[in-house]
Amino acid sequence: MRHFTSVHDIGDLHEAIREAREIKRTPYDWQDLGRYKTMVLLFFNSSLRTRLSTQKAAMNLGMNVIVLDVNQGAWKLESERGVIMDGDKPEHLLEAIPVIGTYCDVIGVRSFAQFESRTDDYNEIIISQFIQYAGVPVVSMESSAGHPLQAFADCITIEEYKTVEKPKVVLTWAPHPRVLPQAVANSFAQWTQAAGYDLVITHPTGYELAPEYAGHARVEYNQDKAFEGAHFIYAKNWSAYEPYGQILSQNRAWTVDERKMALTDNAKFMHCLPVRRNMIVTDGVIESENSIVIPQAANRVFSAQTVLKRILENL
Ligand code: CP
Numbered sequence: 001m002r003h004f005t006s007v008h009d010i011g012d013l014h015e016a017i018r019e020a021r022e023i024k025r026t027p028y029d030w031q032d033l034g035r036y037k038t039m040v041l042l043f044f045n046s047s048l049r050t051r052l053s054t055q056k057a058a059m060n061l062g063m064n065v066i067v068l069d070v071n072q073g074a075w076k077l078e079s080e081r082g083v084i085m086d087g088d089k090p091e092h093l094l095e096a097i098p099v100i101g102t103y104c105d106v107i108g109v110r111s112f113a114q115f116e117s118r119t120d121d122y123n124e125i126i127i128s129q130f131i132q133y134a135g136v137p138v139v140s141m142e143s144s145a146g147h148p149l150q151a152f153a154d155c156i157t158i159e160e161y162k163t164v165e166k167p168k169v170v171l172t173w174a175p176h177p178r179v180l181p182q183a184v185a186n187s188f189a190q191w192t193q194a195a196g197y198d199l200v201i202t203h204p205t206g207y208e209l210a211p212e213y214a215g216h217a218r219v220e221y222n223q224d225k226a227f228e229g230a231h232f233i234y235a236k237n238w239s240a241y242e243p244y245g246q247i248l249s250q251n252r253a254w255t256v257d258e259r260k261m262a263l264t265d266n267a268k269f270m271h272c273l274p275v276r277r278n279m280i281v282t283d284g285v286i287e288s289e290n291s292i293v294i295p296q297a298a299n300r301v302f303s304a305q306t307v308l309k310r311i312l313e314n315l
Pocket of ligand 1: 046047048049050051142150272273274
């Protein structure tokens, strides 16, 4: 593997999940792979899990890690080509990216959707420039349209907890007070279909995901009906794809609660975190014994370590 930005970079997903579970059993067996190698983690946006789990994954492989919050202490970076740089951004990505590439062997980048242009966001103009100019492998730590390390961890978690070969997995929209990207929902839809699960997506009308991510998943607009017989409930808010970045509903009737979970086949509850309690999910559900949000977050180390191990093996 050279770069990791989507499910298309992982190859056989079940083989990757098998490898991740092996790494989870003996995480320090590959310490020599990363010796004298450096990873830079570059954050244009906030993070708790991605920052810590990716750093931990790199350290498990013996790598040195440098973390840079671009908006706290670094120069503000211009990304638009041809712009007259007379504003508040003193450095262009076109210089910053290759400079960072000289200091490290792998770069991880977190850069959310800008919501200025759907075309730019879905063309991944930031992470694409890193791939073009860094000269070293690039790992998406959540980009404009996808969060593949999260979706990989989600699939590892489903494999660990599933009780039937092909579980019914429900991705449900839930209300949120702010505009959120579609990245987590996009990748979850894409990866769970690649894993061969029975995916149902439920949301109010208008929240249809981009077709390239929704794939052939069934869409059920009645949330209760979608929950019937489910083995996993994955809650997430996202803003509309069309009209792009708009909040069309904040209907709290879509909050995941105990009544809806009772419609399922004793489903496990999942969320990528951070989660807004009693907006997305009730206290009762997230604190129930069926909630697996903590082991799900713990698996972020092993999705990242699998990806980094494969990149290091290819350097
Ligand atoms: N799930 C996730 O990516 O969490 P952070 O935003 O805290 O990294």
